[in-house]
Amino acid sequence: MNIERSTAWREYLARNPLSRAHAARAAQRVPSGTSRSLLRHPPFPFYAREAHGVTSIDLDGNERIDFHNNYTTLIHGHGHPAVLEAITDQVARGTTYSAPGAQEYALAELLCGRITSVDQVVFNNSGTEAVMLALRIARAVTGRNRIGKFEGGYHGASDFVMVGGHGLPAVDDPVRVSQPAADVGGLPDAACADVVLMRYNDPQAVREAIAAHGDTLAAIIVEPILGAGGVIPATPEFLRVLREETARAGVVLICDEVITLRHALGGAQGYYGLDPDLTTMAKTIGGGFPVGAVGGKREFMRSLEADGSVANLGTFSANPVTMAAGLAAMTLLDEAAIAHLDRLGERARRGLAATIARHDLPAGVSGAGSLFQLHWTRAPLTCARGPATADATRNLATFLGLANRGVQLSMRGIGALSTPMQDQHVDRLVEAFEDFVGELRADGLV
Ligand SMILES: Cc1ncc(COP(=O)(O)O)c(C=O)c1O
Structure with a gap:
């Protein structure tokens, strides 16, 4: 009909x-x-x-x-009283400043205290920006160019991750590793050419991809629960093999927790015992305001120091209203x-x-x-x-x-x-x- x-x-x-x-x-x-x-x-x-x-x-x-x-x-739904109070209190004291705000430290402290793999964190304005930055750190640290991602994985709107969401192999197709198709028009050719696509929840796909492309991969990015691709939890075995293989090949493992941070106090990575190099966050940590964040181990975050080669930009990055709302929301999430x-x-x-x-x-x-x-x-x-x-x-x-x-x-x-x-x-x-x-x-x- x-x-x-x-x-x-x-x-x-x-x-x-x-x-x-x-x-x-x-x-x-x-x-x-x-x-x-x-x-x-x-x-x-x-x-x-x-x-x-x-x-x-x-x-x-x-x-x-x-x-x-x-x-x-x-x-916490719409307009939770504690989040509203934090927002109105902050708005009265300024919505954005011309100097670093002191507000971001408390949210950074909370996230680092909860997520074992996160020693340091920087904030920007969306999950899209967080993923762009994490990929850039991975390229800077490894000196490599290509990215690995999983079929159906959604990591925001930037060029190199807007691939491999559509036109997937059939359910029973034995292919495990492929080159992705573009999800939207207007991408540079490199967006497809420089990405290796793997079947999710398939340890053998990871082994094959690393064997064939490991020395050219800067990073593999993974959602511990596939979100837009079907809300599918990873198997512990898949994540274990992914961690082992990336560590062995010197590929930066980025855990995209933009959706999944809600899964446990330490995120889905805490629940699974996954120890990634970098973690991307957004959504819940902004208390209803635009937000993104990249956190990770010191050796990777070092590239964001003043004398490092990577920069976290953005006029509104770590804006004090988002930081106040995010702190209130995350504190409530016990x-x-x-x-x-x-x-x-x-x-x-x-x-x-x-x-x-x-x-x-x-x-x-x-x-x-x-x-x-x-x-x-x-x-x-x-x-x-x-x-x-x-x-x-x-x-x-x-x-x-x-x-x-x-x-x-x-x-x-x-x-x-x-x-x-x-x-x-x-x-x-x-x-x-x-x-x-x-x-x-x-x-x-x-
Ligand atoms: C896993 C994941 N990563 C990144 C993003 C991008 O976040 P944003 O929409 O804040 O740019 C999303 C958005 O849904 C997401 O689900």
């Missing part, structure tokens, strides 16, 4: 007339009506008017429980908060999986800790190849159908819990999905 005739689509149009009008107006001045390419979807996005706690409210006054949390950033989030995550995964099993749907659920993803595929969810086979029409129908029922996931079905959430919020998600499945059936979409 054509999605435009589905109940989800028609009800979405009926519920969002003001967003529809705004989308048409905004598209005159902003391509497709929003600067954020990843938030565009047919027929048009609902535009946020305000958000409080677990709830976001759009231009038409529709309220939704926010399981999107700006792509996992808002770990062991008890993480345990609460993980329990809710388990409840969400179980509830969705039970609905899938009850209706024998061609779908699956992945995730770990406080992250989950619903996939419209029966393919295995152990690397990015399975999630890549998900049915795009059902994905969109589900996103719209849940939005109509007062629940927001990401367009591809990713959810992230926030600390103000309780069982009842997760149960609302599961009930909304159960209810929506009946509609999908009636519409002949499943």
Whole structure:
């Protein structure tokens, strides 16, 4: 069935007339009506008017429980009182300075105290910038040029990591190591030529890549839980082999914890016992403000000292409002908060999986800790190849159908819990999905 005739689509149009009008107006001045390419979807996005706690409210006054949390950033939901207080207190004393702010030290101290592999840290303005800087440090330290990454790994918007997210080999294709295709237009040829792509969760892929290319690789970058590629946790064996092989070949191991820092006090690397050379961070550590950070062992961070060859630039890097908000948010994120989030995550995964099993749907659920993803595929969810086979029409129908029922996931079905959430919020998600499945059936979409 054509999605435009589905109940989800028609009800979405009926519920969002003001967003529809705004989308048409905004598209005159902003391509497709929003600067954020990843938030565009047919027929048009609902535009946020305000958000409080677990709830976001759009231009038409529709309220939704926010399981999107700006792509996992808002770990305490919207406007947590302690974070708000830290922000307003700092704003009154200045939003940005012409001298280094004293505020960054406290957040640096907190992160270094929690993450074993991080002796020192610098802040910038996004995960994208953090990854760019980490790769640059790796090139400077090793004198090598090429980068290794994993299929489906998303590491922000810079040239050398905007490859290998799409056009992946088939699930049963035996190829383990390949040259990536570009994910977006406008990349230099080197972005594909200088990147070695490996299958995720495949120790043999790492061994093959290092054997063939180890002496030209500056770094391998890995997410300990694959995020945009399917919310798939790494196996301990995969990470162990990755650490061993990179150490042996003198390849800098960068652990991208932009999404996964929420997994344990010491990040997912602490949970897995992984000891990377450099770590990239963002999202949660900014308390809702733009942020990025690179941390790591002293021998690698040394290149950022005043007499080192690498520089961390950015007019707004380590701005005091982000530092204050981030410190408040990360202080709130203690062991008890993480345990609460993980329990809710388990409840969400179980509830969705039970609905899938009850209706024998061609779908699956992945995730770990406080992250989950619903996939419209029966393919295995152990690397990015399975999630890549998900049915795009059902994905969109589900996103719209849940939005109509007062629940927001990401367009591809990713959810992230926030600390103000309780069982009842997760149960609302599961009930909304159960209810929506009946509609999908009636519409002949499943
Ligand atoms: C693992 C990972 N690394 C890097 C980034 C880029 O972060 P930002 O969007 O802050 O540039 C993201 C963003 O989703 C991410 O998931």
